[in-house]
Amino acid sequence: MSRVLVVGGGGREHALCWKLAHEAEVVCSPGNPGIEQVADCVPIPAEDGEALTALAVAREVDLVVIGPEAPLIDGLADQMRARGLRVFGPGENGARLEADKGWSKDTMRRAGVPTAAGMTFTESSAAIEWCRARFEEGKGVAVKATGPALGKGVVVAAELELAEATILDWMDSGGMGAAGEKLLLEERLLGREFSLLTLATERGIASLPVAQDYKRLTDGDTGPNTGGMGSFAPAAWVSEGLVLKTEERVVKPLLSELTRAGVPYRGMLFSGLMVVEGEPFCLEYNVRFGDPETQSVLRLMGAGFLDALIGTADGSRPERPDVLPGCSVTVVCAADGYPISPQKGQPITIGNMPEGAVAFHSGTKWDDGSLRVSGGRVVSVSATGPDLASARALAYAGVSEIQYSGKHFRTDIASSGN
Numbered sequence: 001m002s003r004v005l006v007v008g009g010g011g012r013e014h015a016l017c018w019k020l021a022h023e024a025e026v027v028c029s030p031g032n033p034g035i036e037q038v039a040d041c042v043p044i045p046a047e048d049g050e051a052l053t054a055l056a057v058a059r060e061v062d063l064v065v066i067g068p069e070a071p072l073i074d075g076l077a078d079q080m081r082a083r084g085l086r087v088f089g090p091g092e093n094g095a096r097l098e099a100d101k102g103w104s105k106d107t108m109r110r111a112g113v114p115t116a117a118g119m120t121f122t123e124s125s126a127a128i129e130w131c132r133a134r135f136e137e138g139k140g141v142a143v144k145a146t147g148p149a150l151g152k153g154v155v156v157a158a159e160l161e162l163a164e165a166t167i168l169d170w171m172d173s174g175g176m177g178a179a180g181e182k183l184l185l186e187e188r189l190l191g192r193e194f195s196l197l198t199l200a201t202e203r204g205i206a207s208l209p210v211a212q213d214y215k216r217l218t219d220g221d222t223g224p225n226t227g228g229m230g231s232f233a234p235a236a237w238v239s240e241g242l243v244l245k246t247e248e249r250v251v252k253p254l255l256s257e258l259t260r261a262g263v264p265y266r267g268m269l270f271s272g273l274m275v276v277e278g279e280p281f282c283l284e285y286n287v288r289f290g291d292p293e294t295q296s297v298l299r300l301m302g303a304g305f306l307d308a309l310i311g312t313a314d315g316s317r318p319e320r321p322d323v324l325p326g327c328s329v330t331v332v333c334a335a336d337g338y339p340i341s342p343q344k345g346q347p348i349t350i351g352n353m354p355e356g357a358v359a360f361h362s363g364t365k366w367d368d369g370s371l372r373v374s375g376g377r378v379v380s381v382s383a384t385g386p387d388l389a390s391a392r393a394l395a396y397a398g399v400s401e402i403q404y405s406g407k408h409f410r411t412d413i414a415s416s417g418n
C-alpha cells in the first residue's frame with residue numbers, strides 16, 4: 001500500500017486525509033482530532049521544514065501533499081524535493097502567486113489573463129487618489145493587502161469612505177501587519193463567482209468539478225469576507241463551455257507564462273473567478289486546494305485520486321480522477337467572533353453524522369481529554385446526495401449534531417445553486 005504524508009491540520013487537510021485513506025496509509029502533520037480518526041498524526045508545526053522533511057524520509061512516504069499556503073511560500077516543497085521526495089505543491093517561486101498579490105497581478109497581465117484593472121501602491125495618499133478617480137467614474141474598488149492575510153486581506157468597497165478608511169488603517173496604522181504595507185487596488189467587478197481547482201504541471205492540466213464558495217460571514221452574502229463559510233459542487237450554473245473557456249484563458253496562459261519565466265509548477269492551481277457578462281475574470285490564484293471547496297469536491301472524487309496527485313507531483317500530464325454522480329454541500333460552523341477575534345476554548349460535542357454526511361475538523365483540539373474549539377472555523381459538515389437539495393438537507397442535519405457555545409453558520413449555503 002502507498003504511504004502519504006499530508007502537511008497541515010485544518011478542514012482541507014482532514015478532507016484530503018479522509019479521501020487518501022481510502023487508497024493509502026496516511027501520516028499527517030500536525031493533524032487534528034478529526035484527522036486522527038483516519039491518519040497517524042505527528043505533531044510537527046508547519047514551520048519546521050527540517051523536521052517535516054525528516055519525518056517524510058523516515059516514514060519512506062511515496063508522496064507528500066502540502067495543504068496550506070504558508071509552508072509552500074516558505075519553500076517546503078523545494079526543501080523536500082532536494083531530499084528526493086515526491087511532492088505535490090509548487091516551490092517557493094510558484095507559491096509567489098499567492099504570497100504576493102502584486103506579482104500575481106503582473107503575471108496575469110503578462111499572460112494576458114482577463115482580470116480587473118488595478119494598480120499597486122506603497123503610499124496611502126496616492127492610493128486614495130486612485131480610488132477617488134474610480135468612484136468619480138461611478139465604479140467601486142477592491143482593496144487588497146498584497147501579502148498573505150488568511151483570507152481577510154480584501155475589502156470590496158461600494159463607497160469611497162470605506163475604501164479610504166481601509167487604506168488608512170492598513171497602510172498607515174498597521175491594521176493588516178506587514179501584509180498590508182503594499183496594497184493592490186482594483187476596480188470592482190460585479191458578477192457571480194466560482195472556484196476552479198486544477199491539477200497542473202508544465203505538461204498539462206486536469207480540472208476537478210467546479211465549486212462555489214460562500215465568502216461572506218452571514219446569510220445573503222452580507223458581513224465581512226472570511227476564509228469561506230460553505231461550498232457546494234458541482235456548480236451546475238457553470239457550463240462545460242465556461243469551464244473550457246476558463247481553462248483556455250485563465251489557467252493555461254498562466255502556466256505557459258510561468259514555464260516561460262522558468263517557474264515549474266506541480267500541484268494545485270486554484271483560480272478564483274468572477275463571471276461578468278458571460279466572461280470569466282480571474283480574481284486571484286491560490287497555490288493550494290481551497291477551503292472549504294476541497295471538502296465538497298473530494299466527496300465527489302472516485303477512484304484515481306491518489307494516482308492523479310502522484311502523476312502531478314511527477315510532472316506528468318495530470319489525469320482527471322473519476323467523478324461520482326450527484327452533488328455535495330459543505331456547511332462551515334465557525335466560532336463566535338470569527339473572523340475578527342474568534343472565541344476559543346469552549347467544549348464541543350459532535351453527535352452522530354447522518355449517513356452520507358462527514359464532519360471535517362478545522363479548529364478543534366484535545367484539552368485534558370475534552371474536545372475544545374481552537375480556531376475560527378471549527379468543523380464543517382460535507383454531505384452528498386443525488387441532487388443539491390438532498391445533499392443540502394443532509395449537511396444541515398449534520399450541523400445540528402454539533403454543539404458548542406457561540407456556534408455560527410450560514411443557513412443559505414447551496415440554497416440557490418443553479
Ligand code: AMP
Binds near residue numbers: 116151187188193
Ligand atoms: P481574493 O482573495 O482576491 O479572491 O478576494 C476575495 C473576495 O473578494 C473574492 O472572492 C470576491 O468576492 C471579492 N473580490 C476580489 N476582487 C474583486 C474585484 N475586483 N471586484 C469585486 N469583488 C472582488
Ligand code: GLY
Binds near residue numbers: 213228286
Ligand atoms: N475558500 C477560498 C480559499 O480557500 O482561499
